[in-house]
Structure formats: C-alpha cells, structure tokens
Amino acid sequence: MRDFEVFEAPNFTLQKGSALPVARLAYKALGHLSPGRDNVVVIPSWYSGTHRESELCLVGQGRAIDPDKHFVVLANLMSGGVSSSPSNTEAPFNAARFPRVTLFDNVRLQHMLLTEHLGVDRIKLVAGWSMGGCQAFQWGVQYPDMMEAIAPMCCSARAANYNKVFLLALRRALQLDPVFAEGFYTRPPLAGLKAFAAIYAGWGFSEPFFRTEAYRQFGAATPEEFVINFWEHAFIHSDANDLLTLLRTWDDGDVSDNPTFGGDFVAALKSIKARTVIMPGEHDRYFPPADSEFEASNIPNAICRVIPSIWGHMTVWNPGDKEFIEAGLRMALG
Numbered sequence: 001m002r003d004f005e006v007f008e009a010p011n012f013t014l015q016k017g018s019a020l021p022v023a024r025l026a027y028k029a030l031g032h033l034s035p036g037r038d039n040v041v042v043i044p045s046w047y048s049g050t051h052r053e054s055e056l057c058l059v060g061q062g063r064a065i066d067p068d069k070h071f072v073v074l075a076n077l078m079s080g081g082v083s084s085s086p087s088n089t090e091a092p093f094n095a096a097r098f099p100r101v102t103l104f105d106n107v108r109l110q111h112m113l114l115t116e117h118l119g120v121d122r123i124k125l126v127a128g129w130s131m132g133g134c135q136a137f138q139w140g141v142q143y144p145d146m147m148e149a150i151a152p153m154c155c156s157a158r159a160a161n162y163n164k165v166f167l168l169a170l171r172r173a174l175q176l177d178p179v180f181a182e183g184f185y186t187r188p189p190l191a192g193l194k195a196f197a198a199i200y201a202g203w204g205f206s207e208p209f210f211r212t213e214a215y216r217q218f219g220a221a222t223p224e225e226f227v228i229n230f231w232e233h234a235f236i237h238s239d240a241n242d243l244l245t246l247l248r249t250w251d252d253g254d255v256s257d258n259p260t261f262g263g264d265f266v267a268a269l270k271s272i273k274a275r276t277v278i279m280p281g282e283h284d285r286y287f288p289p290a291d292s293e294f295e296a297s298n299i300p301n302a303i304c305r306v307i308p309s310i311w312g313h314m315t316v317w318n319p320g321d322k323e324f325i326e327a328g329l330r331m332a333l334g
Helices: 051-058 103-117 131-142 161-175 178-183 190-204 207-211 214-218 223-235 240-252 265-270 289-298 312-317 319-333
Strands: 005-013 019-030 040-044 071-075 123-129 147-153 275-278 302-304
Touching: 005 103, 019 051, 019 103, 040 051, 040 103, 040 131, 051 071, 051 123, 051 312, 071 103, 103 131, 103 240, 123 131, 123 319, 131 147, 131 240, 147 319, 161 178, 161 190, 161 240, 178 190, 178 240, 190 223, 190 240, 190 312, 207 214, 214 223, 265 289, 275 289, 275 319, 289 302, 312 319
Parallel strands: 040 071, 040 123, 123 147, 147 275, 275 302
Antiparallel strands: 005 019, 019 071
C-alpha cells in the first residue's frame, strides 16, 4: 500500500512552455483541519527527497510542527520521482522528453490541491529545507495574501551564480556517462551516478566537517568511505532523468521570474507579506548566510537566524541542530 495520495490537474500548462496532459501531485496529509481551517502547515519536498523525509525531519508529536495541533500537507516536487516525473510519466513526456518545470509550476499545483481539493484558503505556515525552502519563498511571492508565515531553511529565493556552477558539474557527471545515451538509457548510468554523488559530497557538508573528521560518526574511517557509504547509497537508486530535470528546476529558481516582477528580485522580496524566519546554515556552500541576510533585509517582516553548525547544508539531518531549528519554527508559527 502506498503512503500518499495523488491530486491530478488535467491540461496543466507550464511556465516555460508546453503542458502536461495530467499533472500529478503526490502528497501526504497528517492531522486534522481545525473548525476554523486555520491550522494548515505546508511542507514541500527537497531535492531527491520525498514526503517521507520531510515528515521524518520536520514533523512529530511535541515538535514545533505537530500533527496533533496542525493539519500538515507534505507535498512532493514534480520530477522527484513520486509526483509527475520523467520516470513515471507516459509517452510522449517520459524520460528525456519530460518538459521543463519550475518552482512557479510546483507552487501553482500545490495551490490547486489546497484550494480545489482540500478546501483550504489560508495557510498558517509554509516551511521547507533546501528546495523545500525555495518553494516557501515562492509561496510567499506567488500567493502573498494566503499565508501567515514562511520558514525557509538552507535555501534561497534565487539560485546564485556559484550555486549554478555546482549544478552544472552535476549535470555533466550524468550526461557524460556513455550509458546515459542522451536520456534514453536502457540501464542506469551507474558511473555517472557515482560521480554525481562524489560531487554532491563535497558541497553537502562543509570543510570544517571534513577537517574535524566528523564523518566518523557515520561509521566511515576515511572521506572516500563516507562518499561511498553515505552519498553513493543516497543516489545510485535514483533515476538520472528525474535528477536532471529537478536540477533544471533548481537552476531556474527565482521568485522574480514572472510577468509581475520581470526579474526585479528586490521588488519580489518586498512583496512578501508573511512573517518570515530564514534559517541558513553557517557553512552552507549552496546557500550561504550572506544571501539569506540580503533576502531578510528586503522582506518587510523577516529575520535571519544562522544555524551555528559545521554540517553545512545538511543541518536539518543533524540531531545536534534540531533544537535551534525547532526554536525558529516555533518563532515562525507565532
């Protein structure tokens, strides 16, 4: 039995052109709507993660986001392998033919789920880590009157140029594997996936993490053993086309990329009305605190709380950082 439900939107047009005959949004709902329908928390998924990891890391009884108090909607990104993705979509939109999907598209589909299917017109909080946090920013700009608060963690409202270099390296790792065959592979491009994992390892954690040999807490005696046991295990079972299409969504991330703001990033940030608690990781290479501080300085009701951790981008997975993150989420919830 699957542990999620699916919302379907027929003839779903996409921001960058093309359309899906049916856009499928896989989601899981926890808890119950309050009589006033004012206890909704939305948690979008992150890169290569699903509703399962979102629930594990951010939800629980007695925690800031508590299904005993909140109606929690865990939404899966398109191209993440559970919602509509290259790996599960029928021809002619399967594999490398899957169209370009943006965060704008994902949030619009989530909005349709909430308003048309779940009967929700007000959100208490949109919270997310990594690409989930990028969607929290997107929610704040795209539907500014719908939510009370957003809590973006280890993310940014626009993919930075340095970040794009990392994303390019990941694309090359997959595309240059001869088995990849321009996206029409008959077996997994395993060499490319292992190279992909090795690149990710150097960015996901931080230099202090490796310098202090913190990888030993994972049972690894060397950095290479850590890459093989932790990072390769995380990615070798992923579909390469799913990973690539979602990389494009990440690369395209920009809350000002729409007709309303026409690329005016500061104006887009200033349009956010929600109470905003931004939590970057102190040593995050993808999304450094400098970017978060700039965003907070331009959002009317925002604060930036830097997570003091050597875990780099991966802070949400560190039990030692849980208390700090929970405090920030409680602040966002008010």
